[in-house]
Amino acid sequence: MDTLIRRRLLLLAPLAVAAGAGGAATALLVRMQEGRYDPHALPSMLVGKKVPAFDLPGQPPSAGFSAADITAQGQPGLVNFFASWCVPCAQEAPALAALQRGGVRIWGIAYKDAPEATTRFLDRYGDPYVRVARDAAGTVGIDFGLYGVPESFLVDPTGVVRWRWTGGLSADLVRQDLLPRLRSLS
Amino acid sequence: MRRALATSAVLLALTGGARAVSDPGEMLPNPVQERRAEALGEQLRCLVCQNESVEQSDADLAKDLRRIIRQRVAAGDTDSQVVGWMVARYGDFIRLNPPFKPMTAVLWGAPVIAVAIGAGAALLARRRPNAPPAPLSEAERQRLAELLER
Numbered sequence: 001m002d003t004l005i006r007r008r009l010l011l012l013a014p015l016a017v018a019a020g021a022g023g024a025a026t027a028l029l030v031r032m033q034e035g036r037y038d039p040h041a042l043p044s045m046l047v048g049k050k051v052p053a054f055d056l057p058g059q060p061p062s063a064g065f066s067a068a069d070i071t072a073q074g075q076p077g078l079v080n081f082f083a084s085w086c087v088p089c090a091q092e093a094p095a096l097a098a099l100q101r102g103g104v105r106i107w108g109i110a111y112k113d114a115p116e117a118t119t120r121f122l123d124r125y126g127d128p129y130v131r132v133a134r135d136a137a138g139t140v141g142i143d144f145g146l147y148g149v150p151e152s153f154l155v156d157p158t159g160v161v162r163w164r165w166t167g168g169l170s171a172d173l174v175r176q177d178l179l180p181r182l183r184s185l186s
Numbered sequence: 187m188r189r190a191l192a193t194s195a196v197l198l199a200l201t202g203g204a205r206a207v208s209d210p211g212e213m214l215p216n217p218v219q220e221r222r223a224e225a226l227g228e229q230l231r232c233l234v235c236q237n238e239s240v241e242q243s244d245a246d247l248a249k250d251l252r253r254i255i256r257q258r259v260a261a262g263d264t265d266s267q268v269v270g271w272m273v274a275r276y277g278d279f280i281r282l283n284p285p286f287k288p289m290t291a292v293l294w295g296a297p298v299i300a301v302a303i304g305a306g307a308a309l310l311a312r313r314r315p316n317a318p319p320a321p322l323s324e325a326e327r328q329r330l331a332e333l334l335e336r
Contacts, residue, residue: 138246
């Protein structure tokens with residue numbers, strides 16, 4: 001009798017393993033759907049380090065900015081690389097606009113984009129940025145370890161990068177990942 | 187036979203050497219430096235396509251990285267300085283041949299681990315001859331009799 005129960009339990013073990021794996025896979029898919037997990041994303045080398053030094057010209061009418069400008073007012077900032085030719089950049093516009101309304105300082109860097117195209121993009125999807133700079137050659141992007149647009153970097157008031165996201169920001173991602181981090185910084 | 191070998195050698199040379207450097211303006215004038223830059227580009231992964239080297243890829247970022255490799259080689263950087271510059275920005279993932287360290291130990295150890303598991307399973311299977319089933323206990327005998335009667 002004893003062995004019978006044990007055998008039945010043993011039969012259940014693979015089922016339990018399958019159920020566990022299924023649960024984990026579902027959680028992963030839900031996170032992907034909410035835009036909170038990207039299986040192709042690479043870890044950033046910048047997290048925990050100072051923002052790389054740069055000084056970029058502005059996208060008129062905005063003035064340009066340097067690494068020091070981001071934290072000059074002792075507040076955290078979000079550095080957002082974008083381009084008019086990038087579809088997820090347009091898709092993340094509502095999330096960026098909501099952040100700006102919430103008082104988050106967003107610093108835009110137009111990556112390898114023509115000035116007129118950037119102007120049209122900002123006219124059409126809104127301009128949530130404190131300032132917009134131009135990285136026409138893409139070299140500052142490479143210093144940030146950028147491998148696509150959009151990419152966003154959360155910089156703490158001491159100028160250290162705390163978080164990086166590759167791809168468009170979604171409302172779910174902002175609420176569950178970005179806002180708690182911002183709150184812990186201020 | 188010899189002809190077949192020659193043909194395959196030519197085919198290999200044609201396909202294996204395929205490079206995305208289509209613009210001769212990208213190349214360094216010094217052939218020794220250009221060869222070094224190409225060898226470096228072969229070791230680095232294109233972050234956009236992820237399974238192509240920087241040297242093979244047609245992605246914009248790969249083009250930029252090829253240009254940077256050539257600038258640094260021409261400026262007199264050693265190979266490890268160039269690779270170090272890339273790793274500082276993109277991590278070990280950019281190296282198609284990742285270094286052995288705690289993070290990559292499982293990656294490099296995977297063949298050894300797989301062989302060890304297989305050998306262990308084979309040993310276990312061999313060592314444990316199928317034991318004859320234990321004789322039925324008195325309670326089991328009774329239950330069997332009950333079941334058979336039904």
